[in-house]
Amino acid sequence: MMRWAIETTVAADAAADLEGFALRASAAIARHGGEPLPAILLVLAGNVPTAVWRAIVRPLLAGTGLLVRPSRWDAGLARWTVRALCHAEPRLAASLRLAPTPARVPHAAVVRLATRIGALAAYGSDSTLDALRARLPRGVCAHLHGHGMGAVLVQPGVAFDVERAARAIALDVAAYDQRGCLSPAFVIAGRHRGRSLAVAVAAALERIGSMLPRGPVPSPVAASLARYRDVACATGEVFCGRDHIVAYEPDAPLRATPGWRAVQVVEARNADDAFERLLGLGKTLKCVGVVGDLPRARRALPGVYCVPAGRMQTPPLDAPQDGAPPWIDAVPVALGAAGHASSP
Numbered sequence: 582m583m584r585w586a587i588e589t590t591v592a593a594d595a596a597a598d599l600e601g602f603a604l605r606a607s608a609a610i611a612r613h614g615g616e617p618l619p620a621i622l623l624v625l626a627g628n629v630p631t632a633v634w635r636a637i638v639r640p641l642l643a644g645t646g647l648l649v650r651p652s653r654w655d656a657g658l659a660r661w662t663v664r665a666l667c668h669a670e671p672r673l674a675a676s677l678r679l680a681p682t683p684a685r686v687p688h689a690a691v692v693r694l695a696t697r698i699g700a701l702a703a704y705g706s707d708s709t710l711d712a713l714r715a716r717l718p719r720g721v722c723a724h725l726h727g728h729g730m731g732a733v734l735v736q737p738g739v740a741f742d743v744e745r746a747a748r749a750i751a752l753d754v755a756a757y758d759q760r761g762c763l764s765p766a767f768v769i770a771g772r773h774r775g776r777s778l779a780v781a782v783a784a785a786l787e788r789i790g791s792m793l794p795r796g797p798v799p800s801p802v803a804a805s806l807a808r809y810r811d812v813a814c815a816t817g818e819v820f821c822g823r824d825h826i827v828a829y830e831p832d833a834p835l836r837a838t839p840g841w842r843a844v845q846v847v848e849a850r851n852a853d854d855a856f857e858r859l860l861g862l863g864k865t866l867k868c869v870g871v872v873g874d875l876p877r878a879r880r881a882l883p884g885v886y887c888v889p890a891g892r893m894q895t896p897p898l899d900a901p902q903d904g905a906p907p908w909i910d911a912v913p914v915a916l917g918a919a920g921h922a923s924s925p
Contacts, residue, residue, distance in 0.1 A: 582757060585793060586630040594634070594898045599642060602898055606643035606908035617644040617911040618722060622680070622695045624703040625659055626728070627652025629761035635898070636704060636910070637662050637677075643911035646676035648698065650691070653682050692716045695723075702726070702910040724910045726903060729762040729867035730837065732859060733890050735778060736873030737771030737851050746872045747781030748789075749891030750844075753870050754782070754825075755789045756894035758796055759840040763868040763886070763893045766838040767845040769855045772831075776818070779829035779846040783820035786827070786842060795824040798841050805839035812836075813845070835862070856881040867903065868893050 610617055621640065625633055633651075637659070640647060651659035660679060667674045680694070691713060695701035700722035703713055710725040717723055733750050735741060753765050770778050798806070806826060813819045813828030820827040825842040833847055835858060849855035859866060859882060870890035871878045878887045884904035886896065899907050906912075 582793060582796065583630055585756070586634075589895045590631040591634055593895070594638065597898050599898075602639075602907075603642040603644070605899070606639075606906075606911065609906060609908065610643070610912055613912075615913050617908075618700045618913055620646040620648065620676075620698055621700040621702050621722070621910060622691070622698050623647050623649045623910070624691060624701065624705065625650065625652050626704040626706075627655030627658055629757045630658055631894075632704070632761055633658045634662055635907075636702070637666070639898070639902075639907050640702065640911040641666070641673065641677060643908040645911040648678050648680050648694075650680040650694075651682050688712045688716055692718075696721055700913075722913050724912075724914060727864075729865050729903075730862075731763045731765040731868035731870065731893055732835075732862075732866065733765045733768040733870040733893075734855055734859065734873070734878060735768060735770040735774065735890075736871065736878070737774075737849055737855060739771075739873035741872050743777055743781050744785075746890060747778060747785040749872070749889070750778075750782050750870070751785035751789050752891050753893040754842055754844050755786060755793045755795070758842060759838060759844075761894070763896070764840070765844060765868075765870060765893065767835050767847060769835075769847055769849050769858060772848050772850060775831050775846045775848040776829055779818070779820055779827045782844065782846070783822060783825065783827040786825040787822045790822070790824045795842055802839055802841055806841060806843055809839050809843050852877070859885075864903075 623636060625636060627633055637647060637649060649659055649663055663677055663679050667677060696718060702724040703710060704726045707727045710727050714725060733753065735746060750768060757764060810819055810826050813830055816833050817828060817830035828845045830845055831848040835847060836845060838844060849858065859869065866885055868886045869878060869882060870893040871887055872890045875887060875889060886901060901907060902909055
């Protein structure tokens with residue numbers, strides 16, 4: 582999976598107009614009367630290689646120095662990224678450093694370090710971010726990025742090629758074993774279209790498994806996958822393979838996936854019904870892969886990153902982040918008295 586990430590995202594970013602990105606970031610921040618933050622403490626979650634890469638590269642290009650605290654679960658990704666960047670451009674060594682990563686870091690320790698630096702960009706679970714938000718003093722610049730999920734919308738009423746759509750959906754599901762915020766947890770299709778699509782997605786996942794093998798499944802996740810499959814058997818049909826579960830539950834509510842290539846397929850009455858279900862997910866919904874009318878989806882889902890299905894996991898460097906500009910972590914945003922991010 583790491584090789585695929587480097588080939589599809591890191592290499593594409595390296596070939597992109599990095600100088601142009603840096604100039605756009607600086608100009609955008611200047612238009613709002615500010616300058617990039619001189620430095621931030623960057624706290625990483627470390628679930629997906631490209632998420633780690635982007636979290637480091639974007640603020641650097643915007644002109645902000647970083648003290649990077651890797652995730653204790655996946656510290657190797659951040660260390661590789663920092664060392665590779667400093668090797669490619671030695672001048673970065675002065676503005677890019679790694680913080681120690683002990684087995685457990687109390688929230689208070691992160692807050693003390695962020696307060697000393699004056700700025701924090703943190704990625705993690707909602708509970709972790711809530712704890713940090715409650716402890717950060719007023720005046721600390723803070724960008725807090727919680728976990729989320731993606732979805733695929735096969736727009737009702739729009740003609741589509743089932744096999745082609747299934748291949749695109751399978752790639753989005755298989756990439757990073759659904760561990761990232763852009764990974765689809767479910768697919769919404771039109772009435773009487775879901776079952777054939779579910780069968781095709783299961784077949785496509787079987788084929789893609791030889792190109793992108795699923796990683797080892799932790800024991801607790803294996804138990805969650807079994808429960809996920811059992812629920813689907815009771816409410817619909819299940820199409821399983823050696824490394825995937827496709828749950829066809831046409832009338833069931835949307836439900837979270839345990840990840841590791843388990844995806845739900847539901848049906849909507851029409852496009853408006855589908856959009857209403859997606860909007861009901863609120864800020865948890867980060868990305869939607871679209872089969873159908875992409876401009877309509879973008880109008881109906883403001884603030885959500887909408888792209889053609891099959892491209893959910895390979896966003897360009899300048900793709901928006903949580904509905905904000907891609908250089909948002911370099912922007913001065915002070916924490917208000919109530920503990921919520923607010924513009925200065």
